[in-house]
Structures are given as structure tokens and as C-alpha cells.
Amino acid sequence: MELFTPTLDWDSEVWKSLVWIAEAWAIAAVCTLAILVLIGLFTTWGRQFWRITGAYFSGPGSVKVWLWLGAVLLSVITGVRLDVLFSYQGNDMLSSLQVAVQGIAVHDPQVKGSGERGFWTSLWIFCVLAAIHIVRLLLDLFLLQRFVLAWRVWLTDRLTGDWLDGRAYYRSRFIDDPIDNPDQRIQSDIDLVTAGYGSLPNLPSNGGTSSTLLFGGISAVASIVSFTAILWHLSGTLSLFGVELPKAMFWIGLVYVLIASVIAFWIGRPIIWLAFRNEKFNAAFRYALVRLRDAAEAVAFYRGEIAERSGLRRLFAPIVANYKRYLNRTIGFNAWNYAISQSIVPLPYLLQAPRLFAAEIRLGDLTQSASVFNEIQGGLSFFRNAYDAFAGYRAAIIRLHGLVVANEEARALPEVTTLPCVDGTVQLSAVEVRAPDGRQLIRPLDMRLDVGDTLVVTGPSGTGKTTLLRSLAELWPFSTGTLTRPCGPNETMFLSQLPYVPLGDLRAVVTYPGQEGDVDDESLRDILRKVMLPHLVDRLDEVQDWAKVLSPGEQQRIAFARILLTKPKVAFLDESTSALDEHLEFILYRLVRSELPDTIVVSVSHRSTVKQHHTHELELLGRGEWRFGPLGDDEQEPAPA
Numbered sequence: 001m002e003l004f005t006p007t008l009d010w011d012s013e014v015w016k017s018l019v020w021i022a023e024a025w026a027i028a029a030v031c032t033l034a035i036l037v038l039i040g041l042f043t044t045w046g047r048q049f050w051r052i053t054g055a056y057f058s059g060p061g062s063v064k065v066w067l068w069l070g071a072v073l074l075s076v077i078t079g080v081r082l083d084v085l086f087s088y089q090g091n092d093m094l095s096s097l098q099v100a101v102q103g104i105a106v107h108d109p110q111v112k113g114s115g116e117r118g119f120w121t122s123l124w125i126f127c128v129l130a131a132i133h134i135v136r137l138l139l140d141l142f143l144l145q146r147f148v149l150a151w152r153v154w155l156t157d158r159l160t161g162d163w164l165d166g167r168a169y170y171r172s173r174f175i176d177d178p179i180d181n182p183d184q185r186i187q188s189d190i191d192l193v194t195a196g197y198g199s200l201p202n203l204p205s206n207g208g209t210s211s212t213l214l215f216g217g218i219s220a221v222a223s224i225v226s227f228t229a230i231l232w233h234l235s236g237t238l239s240l241f242g243v244e245l246p247k248a249m250f251w252i253g254l255v256y257v258l259i260a261s262v263i264a265f266w267i268g269r270p271i272i273w274l275a276f277r278n279e280k281f282n283a284a285f286r287y288a289l290v291r292l293r294d295a296a297e298a299v300a301f302y303r304g305e306i307a308e309r310s311g312l313r314r315l316f317a318p319i320v321a322n323y324k325r326y327l328n329r330t331i332g333f334n335a336w337n338y339a340i341s342q343s344i345v346p347l348p349y350l351l352q353a354p355r356l357f358a359a360e361i362r363l364g365d366l367t368q369s370a371s372v373f374n375e376i377q378g379g380l381s382f383f384r385n386a387y388d389a390f391a392g393y394r395a396a397i398i399r400l401h402g403l404v405v406a407n408e409e410a411r412a413l414p415e416v417t418t419l420p421c422v423d424g425t426v427q428l429s430a431v432e433v434r435a436p437d438g439r440q441l442i443r444p445l446d447m448r449l450d451v452g453d454t455l456v457v458t459g460p461s462g463t464g465k466t467t468l469l470r471s472l473a474e475l476w477p478f479s480t481g482t483l484t485r486p487c488g489p490n491e492t493m494f495l496s497q498l499p500y501v502p503l504g505d506l507r508a509v510v511t512y513p514g515q516e517g518d519v520d521d522e523s524l525r526d527i528l529r530k531v532m533l534p535h536l537v538d539r540l541d542e543v544q545d546w547a548k549v550l551s552p553g554e555q556q557r558i559a560f561a562r563i564l565l566t567k568p569k570v571a572f573l574d575e576s577t578s579a580l581d582e583h584l585e586f587i588l589y590r591l592v593r594s595e596l597p598d599t600i601v602v603s604v605s606h607r608s609t610v611k612q613h614h615t616h617e618l619e620l621l622g623r624g625e626w627r628f629g630p631l632g633d634d635e636q637e638p639a640p641a
């Protein structure tokens with residue numbers, strides 16, 4: 001009877017494993033890089049990925065990124081090596097038990113003793129491996145999550161910057177194919193892309209490298225390669241209907257899992273678009289809820305609850321319809337995966353048990369065959385099981401890429417050419433404004449305003465007054481011509497009818513668009529008193545939803561406060577006193593004139609009372625016609641025919 005001999009020479013295994021890890025790391029790094037380059041070159045989503053975040057991996061600061069990735073890869077490879085060692089340790093444990101039991105059965109103390117010693121040694125090895133395994137798992141989690149976080153910070157910064165750059169966040173509404181919900185793309189899709197595992201949000205508890213698509217994939221491939229060698233070694237010849245099939249377990253397992261994976265891909269394919277639509281419909285529903293919250297007062301005054309409810313139901317319906325299809329497809333996909341995973345379990349036992357009975361292999365070999373087989377099938381099925389995660393991942397890449405493209409298209413839209421002036425004047429030359437349908441709103445307009453001039457733009461509703469201001473602010477893409485104006489920071493201010501009220505305390509609200517802290521509190525209080533808001537002077541620290549707290553009239557007084565704080569050389573005001581009574585309007589305009597006598601003020605207004613504060617008038621007459629001239633001058637300059 002044979003004495004127990006361990007499967008590996010454990011004494012030299014530390015050194016051998018270190019060499020194995022180093023070699024496998026180098027091979028995995030080279031192969032992964034090559035595959036990623038190929039994906040980046042030859043797949044659409046690879047190109048899209050690179051366009052979104054390539055700079056993170058290629059910029060000057062990318063050395064740290066690559067070093068970090070190298071460390072994560074080392075963790076992955078170490079994990080695979082540990083799995084291999086665990087499988088040998090398991091073999092030793094069971095085989096040593098078998099030898100010990102056989103020794104007892106034949107009353108051979110030598111055989112029994114060798115089995116017993118083997119058993120205790122294997123348990124000791126298990127303790128060492130388990131300790132390393134735990135440390136590796138924790139390090140793995142830390143390394144990966146910190147990598148994801150750093151990448152997410154970078155990408156969020158890049159995409160918010162890109163969205164704000166060139167006023168793309170506004171102008172993207174005018175591109176041919178406007179995108180939906182950029183907010184959701186920035187907030188949640190970046191999370192998916194950086195975390196790298198499909199539809200789950202980025203939570204630290206979600207696991208280490210094995211749960212990500214890239215490192216899970218690398219780990220799967222490394223497992224397949226290393227366990228295949230073991231399986232090859234453990235496989236025997238199968239005789240079936242007189243045909244000898246060498247290495248039967250290896251070949252049968254491989255063919256089985258490959259066929260199963262191909263069919264799973266076929267079943268799972270529609271999941272990509274179902275996941276994409278799921279996000280899209282949910283985002284639209286969420287946006288409608290946010291809008292309702294924002295417009296709560298207006299809706300409540302209208303008693304618009306019934307209309308809102310049916311609107312929300314209408315938006316929720318596609319979520320449900322899509323979800324049902326998504327669910328059905330996922331059930332089919334899972335049904336296939338579960339069936340495949342379960343039906344393969346008995347295969348190694350079926351193939352190896354006859355060899356055990358024939359004493360060709362030991363008990364440990366049988367159980368190791370099963371565990372090795374399981375590892376290989378797990379590795380191969382990683383790609384099958386991760387398919388819906390990959391679907392979600394690809395959908396997130398498509399959405400982020402859509403945002404990047406939309407931003408770029410928005411920036412490429414035409415706009416009025418703006419040139420800096422040196423003398424503080426404003427000059428328009430051949431500024432023509434059209435509606436999106438091509439209708440001419442304002443025929444080519446030439447105009448000059450000197451330092452201290454004031455202009456009121458008047459005309460019936462819909463003639464294009466606001467659109468003229470949009471054009472001069474380089475927001476409106478359907479306009480041509482040249483504007484010369486002071487171009488230094490905050491030298492020219494555009495104010496919309498209802499001023500924007502940012503989140504935060506009242507200090508931030510009054511200082512906007514300046515940064516909080518740019519102006520000292522005493523100056524802020526002084527300005528608030530001047531614009532007839534003395535009741536707010538003691539509330540600068542208060543954090544409120546000020547857009548809802550301040551009345552429209554108070555908000556318009558805040559806008560005047562901002563002008564006085566910023567002291568622009570030119571201020572364009574769109575119906576800036578529409579919510580104020582005439583008395584307040586008078587005070588505020590007088591205040592601006594006395595505090596900023598050199599500022600050129602351009603006001604759009606319907607009110608006849610506004611005219612008295614201006615030296616010139618531009619009257620829009622409809623169908624593109626206009627009249628420009630000094631106020632009180634009957635002979636106003638007609639538009640050229």
C-alpha cells in the first residue's frame with residue numbers, strides 16, 4: 001500500500017508561486033493592454049469609451065493611474081494563484097484522509113501515520129493560505145475602490161466642465177438631436193462607468209476586483225488558463241461506444257461551456273437596449289417629479305393635480321412596459337444560466353468516479369477534478385453571467401458619449417461674433433436675428449452706444465426683444481453679425497427676467513455670479529438697503545430655497561443689487577422691473593444711473609415708464625423691421641429697406 005505523498009512540494013512553493021505570479025502578471029498585463037487597444041480601435045463602444053475618458057489614461061498624470069492599475073492586477077493574479085493552491089491543498093487533505101483510513105483498514109501503522117501527518121500538514125497549509133487570502137481580499141477592495149473613486153472624481157470634473165464649457169448646457173437644446181437628462185448622465189452613468197460593473201451603483205460594499213468587468217474578466221481568463229492545465233493533468237481517457245476519447249473531461253467540459261455561452265449571448269443580446277431604455281424612461285420620470293416640485297406653487301394655484309397625475313402616469317407607463325420586457329428577457333437569460341450551471345455539476349463526478357473505483361486516482365483527485373472543473377466553468381461563465389452587467393455598462397458609455405457629442409455640437413453652433421472693444425462702447429454691425437424656423441425676427445441691425453448711453457428696446461410681444469438679447473449674449477445660434485463690447489470678466493452683464501437664484505445662503509444669492517466671500521458682509525448689507533430690501537440684511541447666513549422664499553419683485557431687486565456689486569461697463573436687462581411697482585422701478589433705475597453713471601444700460605421693456613430712464617430707443621416693429629434713435633427725437637432712424 002502506497003504512503004501518502006503531497007501533490008505539491010509545499011516547502012518550495014512560496015518561491016515557485018512568487019515566480020508564477022510575476023510571470024502571470026507580466027503576461028496578463030501585456031495581453032490585457034493588447035486587447036484593450038484592439039477594443040479601442042475596432043469597437044464602437046471602445047472608441048466611445050476612449051473619447052470620454054482616454055485623457056485619464058494618457059495625460060501627464062497617468063503614471064500614477066497605471067501604477068495603481070498594475071497593483072490591482074497584481075492582486076487579481078495573486079487571487080488566482082491562491083485558488084490554485086487551495087485546490088491542491090484540498091486534494092491533499094482528502095487524499096491524506098483516504099490514505100489514513102486505508103492504513104487503519106489494513107492495520108498498517110506506517111500508511112496510517114503518513115496519512116495522518118499529511119492531513120495535519122494540509123490543515124496547517126490551509127491556515128496560512130486562508131490568512132493570505134483574507135489580507136488579499138481586503139487589499140483588493142481597498143485598491144479597487146480607491147482607484148474607482150479617483151477616476152470618478154476626475155471624470156465628473158471633466159464632464160461637468162465640458163457641459164458648462166461654451167454654454168453647451170444651454171445651447172445643446174438647439175442641436176439637431178438634443179439629448180435627454182444630462183444630469184442623470186453625469187450623476188449616475190459616471191458611477192457605472194468608473195465602478196465598472198454594470199447596473200449597480202458605486203457602493204464600497206459591492207466588492208473588489210472580481211465583481212468588475214475588466215478585472216473579473218482578467219481573473220476569469222487567468223483562472224481558465226491555470227486550471228485548464230490542472231484539469232488536463234487530471235483528465236483520463238473515456239471509452240464511449242468503442243471510441244476512445246483522451247482527456248475526455250477536459251474536452252467535454254470545454255465544448256459544453258462554449259456552446260452554453262454562445263446561446264446565452266444570443267438570449268441576452270436585447271438586454272443592452274432594454275437596460276438603456278430603462279435608464280432613459282426612469283430619468284424622464286424623475287425629471288418630471290423634480291419639475292413638479294420646482295413648480296409646486298404654480299401647480300397648486302392652478303389646482304393642476306389631476307393634470308399632473310395623468311402626466312406622471314403617462315411617463316411612468318413606458319417604464320413599466322419596458323420593465324416587463326426587461327424582466328422577461330432577464331428571466332429567460334437567468335433560466336438558461338442556472339440550468340447550465342446546475343446540469344454541469346455532476347459531470348466531473350460522472351467522468352472521474354469510474355477511475356476512482358479502478359484505483360487510477362485518489363479521492364482527493366476526484367474532488368479536485370470537481371473543484372477545478374467548477375473553476376473553469378465559473379471562469380468561462382463569467383462572460384456569460386456578466387452579460388447583463390456589460391449591457392448596462394455599454395448603455396452607460398453610450399449615454400456619456402452622447403453627452404460629450406452633444407456638448408461639442410452645441411459649441412460648434414454659430415453665434416454672433418463678439419469682439420472686445422477698447423473704448424468701452426457697444427457696437428452692433430449687421431446683427432441679424434432669425435427664429436429657428438428661419439423666419440427673420442430682426443433685419444441686419446447697426447447701432448452704436450457710447451459710454452453712459454442707455455437704450456430701451458420696445459415692441460409688441462413676439463417681435464424678438466428677448467431673442468436679440470440672447471443673440472448678443474452668444475446663446476442664440478440663429479443669428480449673424482458682429483458685436484463689439486467690453487469683454488473683461490464681468491464687464492458685460494446679461495440679466496434675465498427672473499434672476500437665477502442659486503442654492504445656499506443669502507450671501508451666495510446676492511453675490512452671484514461672483515463667488516461667496518468676494519464681497520464683505522457690510523457692503524452686502526449696504527447694497528440690500530439701497531435696493532429696498534432692508535428686511536433681508538440680517539439674514540445673510542440663512543440657507544433657504546431662496547427662489548421659493550423671495551417674491552419675484554424681491555428677486556428683481558436682488559438682480560439690481562448684483563449690478564451695483566459687479567459694476568459692469570454694460571448691463572443688458574430683460575424686463576428686469578416687470579414684477580415691481582412703478583415707484584420701485586423709478587428708485588432702482590435712478591440708483592443705477594447715480595451709482596454707475598458710465599455704465600451702458602440696455603433694457604428690454606413693455607412699460608412706457610421705463611423709457612424715461614433711457615437716452616435711446618430701439619423699437620421692433622415686427623417682421624424684421626426696426627427703428628433706432630435718441631428718445632424724444634421724432635425723426636428716428638428707419639431700418640434700411
Ligand SMILES: Nc1ncnc2c1ncn2[C@@H]1O[C@H](COP(=O)(O)OP(=O)(O)OP(=O)(O)O)[C@@H](O)[C@H]1O
Pocket residue numbers: 435436441459460461462463464465466467468
Ligand atoms: N427656443 C425657441 N424655439 C422656437 N422659437 C422660439 C424660441 N424662443 C423664441 N422663439 C420664438 O421667437 C420669437 C421671438 O420671441 P421673443 O421671446 O424674443 O419675443 P419677445 O419680443 O421678447 O416677446 P415678449 O415681449 O412676449 O417677451 C417668438 O415667435 C418665439 O415664439
